[in-house]
Amino acid sequence: xxxxxxxxxALTLVPNIGxxxxxxxxxxxxxxxxxxxxxKKELEKIEGIGSVRAGSIKAFTDFSSSEEEIKFMDKYKITxxxxxxxxxxxxxxxxxxxxxxxxxxxxxxxxxxxxxxxVGTRNNSDYGxxxxxxxxxxxxxxxxxxxxxxxxxIDTIAxxxxxxxxxxxxxxLAHGLDRIYPDQNRALAKQxxxxxxxxxxxxxxxxxxxxxxxxxxxxxxxICDAVIVIESSRKxxxxxxxxxxxxxxxxxxxxxxxxxxxxxxxxxxxIKNNKAALISSANDMLDMMGWHSKPVSPVKKQRELxxxxxxxxxxxxxxxxxxxxxxxxxLYFKSGLSSSAVASALLMLxxxxxxxxxxxxxxxxx
Numbered sequence: 001x002x003x004x005x006x007x008x009x010a011l012t013l014v015p016n017i018g019x020x021x022x023x024x025x026x027x028x029x030x031x032x033x034x035x036x037x038x039x040k041k042e043l044e045k046i047e048g049i050g051s052v053r054a055g056s057i058k059a060f061t062d063f064s065s066s067e068e069e070i071k072f073m074d075k076y077k078i079t080x081x082x083x084x085x086x087x088x089x090x091x092x093x094x095x096x097x098x099x100x101x102x103x104x105x106x107x108x109x110x111x112x113x114x115x116x117x118x119v120g121t122r123n124n125s126d127y128g129x130x131x132x133x134x135x136x137x138x139x140x141x142x143x144x145x146x147x148x149x150x151x152x153x154i155d156t157i158a159x160x161x162x163x164x165x166x167x168x169x170x171x172x173l174a175h176g177l178d179r180i181y182p183d184q185n186r187a188l189a190k191q192x193x194x195x196x197x198x199x200x201x202x203x204x205x206x207x208x209x210x211x212x213x214x215x216x217x218x219x220x221x222x223i224c225d226a227v228i229v230i231e232s233s234r235k236x237x238x239x240x241x242x243x244x245x246x247x248x249x250x251x252x253x254x255x256x257x258x259x260x261x262x263x264x265x266x267x268x269x270x271i272k273n274n275k276a277a278l279i280s281s282a283n284d285m286l287d288m289m290g291w292h293s294k295p296v297s298p299v300k301k302q303r304e305l306x307x308x309x310x311x312x313x314x315x316x317x318x319x320x321x322x323x324x325x326x327x328x329x330x331l332y333f334k335s336g337l338s339s340s341a342v343a344s345a346l347l348m349l350x351x352x353x354x355x356x357x358x359x360x361x362x363x364x365x366x
Contacts, residue, residue, distance in 0.1 A: 007032035008082045009066040009203070012101050016056045019201075022100035024048055026083055036060070065203075072204045078177055079104045090333035091115070095222035095248045099201035102219075103177055106197015108145055108168040110223065113323070113330060114291055117147040117224040117245075119217075119238040120154025120231045125263050128231035129157050131255055135230070136161035138282035142291060145196070147172060147224050149216060149237075150185055154230050159192055169196040172223070174216035176204040199223075217241040225327050226251040226289060226360070229276060232266030239266050242276060251360045252276040253285055290325025290362035312337055312345040313354075320355060320365050328361040 011022055011032045025035045028046055035043075036057065043054035073080060081088045081102040089110040092098040104110070118136075120128060132154055136146065146162040148155040150171035162169035171192050173181070177200060180186045189198060201219065202212065217237055221227055221244035229252070232238035245252050254276035257264020270276035279285050286292050309317060315335045320326055331342055346363060349355040356366050 014060045016053045089223045092222045108196045114144045115224040117220045117227045118158040119241045122153035124153045132157045133161045135282045140165045172219045173200040174212035175208040176202045176206040178204040181208040221245040229254040231263045234265045253279045290358040316345045325364045
C-alpha cells in the first residue's frame with residue numbers, strides 16, 4: 001500500500017475539507033500525511049481552517065475507504081495526480097479551487113504545450129455540428145489537446161472529431177471512473193482512453209449527480225489555455241464554464257450565431273458583453289493565441305547570443321525559442337520561476353525589444 005497515496009485520498013474524504021482548504025493545508029505542511037499528524041491547536045490557527053475543520057481532520061479514522069480506492073486504481077491502471085506531483089496539470093495550479101487529487105486513465109500529456117477546451121449545448125443544430133467538426137479538422141496539424149466533458153451534443157462531437165483527425169482528446173467526468181455517463185458514450189470513452197484519457201476528481205462509486213457537473217466544469221475551464229464555446233443557450237453548463245474560465249484569466253472564444261437562434265444566444269451574449277472574443281474559425285483562434293508554428297530563424301538565435309541577459313531572462317528566451325508564441329501559463333510552469341520573476345523578466349525583455357507581447361497573454365521573440 002502506497003502510504004503517501006493513502007493519506008492523499010483520505011484528505012479528500014475528510015468532512016468539511018474542500019479543495020481550497022486542502023490546498024491551504026498542503027501549502028502549509030507539504031504533504032497529506034503531515035496534515036493528519038498535525039496537532040489540533042496548530043490546525044485551528046491556520047486561516048480558513050478553524051476549530052470545526054481541525055476537529056474533522058483529527059476525528060477522521062475511516063482509512064479503509066482510501067485503501068479500497070487504491071485497490072480500485074491498481075486494478076484498472078488509474079493514475080493518481082496529487083497537487084504536489086510532477087504529472088499534475090500545471091495550468092490548474094493557477095486556479096484557486098483546483099482539485100487536490102485527480103484520477104486519470106489515459107496516455108495524453110496533461111501539460112502539453114497547447115490545450116483547448118470545447119464546450120457547448122447538448123442539443124446542437126446541424127450548424128453547430130459542422131462548425132465544431134470543421135474547427136477541429138483545421139487543428140489537425142497543430143498538435144492541440146482537446147478537452148471536453150463527454151456529454152451529448154457538442155462535447156461528443158468534439159471528442160469524435162478529435163479522434164477522427166488524430167488529435168488527442170481528454171474527457172473530464174462528473175463521476176467516478178467505475179462508470180460512464182451517458183451510458184451511450186461507453187464505446188466512445190474506450191476510444192478516448194486509447195487516444196487521450198478520462199479524468200475526474202471524484203472517487204469510484206460517485207454518481208453523476210446534478211451538483212457534480214459545475215464542479216467538473218471548473219476542471220474543463222482551468223486545465224486549458226483557452227475555452228471555445230460552440231452553440232449554447234443563455235443558461236447552462238457552457239456559460240458556467242466560460243464564466244469560470246474568465247475568473248481564472250483564461251482566454252475565452254465564442255462562435256457567433258443568428259440573433260434569433262436560441263442555441264446561439266449564449267455565445268452571442270458572451271461576445272456582446274466582452275466575456276469572449278468572436279471567432280469564426282480555428283485559424284482565428286490560432287492567430288489570437290499566437291499558435292501558428294513558425295521556425296525561429298538562425299539569424300534571430302545568433303542575435304540573441306550577444307545579448308546580455310539575466311539568468312531569469314535567459315530562461316524565458318530559451319523557452320520562447322522553442323516555438324513562435326508561448327502563453328504566459330506555459331512560461332510559468334516551464335521556467336520554474338515565481339510569477340513575479342516571470343513578470344519582471346518579460347518586462348525587461350520587452351523594454352530591450354527582445355520579445356513581443358501578443359493578444360491572449362502570449363509572448364514571442366521579436
